[in-house]
Amino acid sequence: MSELLEVKNLSVSFSTSSGEVQAVRNVSFSLKAGEVLAVVGESGCGKSVLCKSIMKLLPSNAKIKQGSITVNGADITAYRERDMCRLRGKLFSMVFQDPMTALNPTMTVGAQIAEAVRVREPGISKTGLRDRVMQLMDLVGIDSPGERMEQYPYHFSGGMRQRSVMAIALAGNPRILFADEPTTALDVTIQAQILDLFRDIQKKLGTATVFVTHDFGVVAGVADRVAVMYAGKIVEIGTAEEIFYDARHPYTWGLMKSLPAFSKGQDTLYTIPGMPPTLVNPPKGDVFACRNEYALEIDYQEEPPMFRVTDTHYAATWLLDERAPKVVSPVGGIKV
């Protein structure tokens, strides 16, 4: 399979009154057609900024400092707003976290989906438009679309709203879908339905998906590959099996250990000590070192490169250097 999206050494900074915030630092990854990549990390580690910088939806004080974004073989790093407008919706689109703020409360749901369709296909006839909207609502699993399209977002439950947002995102048949914590605002049963829907749509349409979340439980069901982000960097990337059964980075271990499924029968849950660093002046060396119980001396001086574990699995920790002491991973496939 060819690479649909390739991001190389991307760095994004925000200029604020307290200095330059380095939200994304030297991130490289690629996405194949029809693949689901999950991006996992704590809040404030740059997951959303990464998605938005690829779609160029960042506020004006943000700047891509270096790196390149290649989509479908074309370098879009220097694209201007007018060029991006042509790509958005057709090539990639985005599903946001909170379906209530993503939808317009004064328009019917049908009209909002129709708007997205009309932008992509300006010449579409009235009946053709209606059919397409019905078809989209059917695709995302909204029952009796004929009646539902006349209703307003407040008639819809949280799960139904998220389905409508997905219908809008899928209106232009995008090749890549960015989903920014699409299930965080939903409860468990609805979350399971939406996750099933993501898998279903991905199988039907072959849409590649970048799935942003902080919950490892969600990742296991949807992702083909997983990237773990910390303080603006990807610290570990690999296939879902490699990350869940053979994680190498101490931060990945920490995130997994804090899941209640891992601490079953124990008295307390594991927590990663300390707080994520501010990204105004990231500390020297490995930014995770001060929270890392396995930190080596070199962690405080030099940033670790991405070490290769297998052809698909890379991790940025000095523990993988041949000179480092051998550490046995505390997590290896969670037994539930």
Added chain:
Amino acid sequence: MSEKKTDGEILLDIRHLTHIFSFPKRVTVKAVNDVSFQIRRGEIFGLVGESGSGKSTIARCIMNIYRPCAGEIIYKGVNVCDLKQLRKNKRMLDTTRQLIFQDSSSSLNPRMKVCDIIEEPMRIQRTNPPRGSYRAEAEFQLYYVGMDASYLDKYPAELSGGQRQRVAIARALAMEPELLVADEPIASLDVSIQAQIVNLFRHLKKEHGFSFLFIAHDLSMVEFLCDRAGVMYKGELVETAPVKKLFENPQHPYTKRLLAAVPIPDPGRERARKGNRW
């Protein structure tokens, strides 16, 4: 824990609680329908169910924010639904029951400093601060939830989500309550921060014998934290059982469905399960 507080004494007894919301055009919604359960002293009782199943309405009835349409809520022998008894025991009820809300960014006043937020309930109740001043008391409570004195003069906007939730907990603890009602206290937090807050709850229960009503939709957290749990579905309490029994041997079909929806952090097993579901 002092000897007087015996474990197993029923602290909160909810009997046949019903609450109906009325809307214009004679539309009514039965948010809570004939719900009965008890919370014993020193127990963490979990209440789970999907959104709209009436969990928060129960919490609000317990805290006298809503007046239930039918049923009784007996807290320490006082029927809190009876206005006469409520007036008579107002101070006791106001100090020993505390509520923690889901969204800490909207339940803390953005114009008040952390120290003022924690001191406010003490000022309102005019309690005698055992540590000399209100500020010292606020500092102690803040320290207790794992934050140091440097946060006293900060505003909520300067804190992270987990820290704000800790301040909300410190404010509730300032009155040294006996019953804490936590309405989805961890739903909007990161996984690693959730673990910190849950550990704090465990610690509070163990060291001080607080009783909790813990409302959540995250079943794995309920399994870890609670002693007993009740499952709500469309306003009715469909199953109540000790947590271990509830998770190992669910009786009600809705409980089974709820348990099946919990994602397993294991790709192999999760995919095998998906295959079966379709």
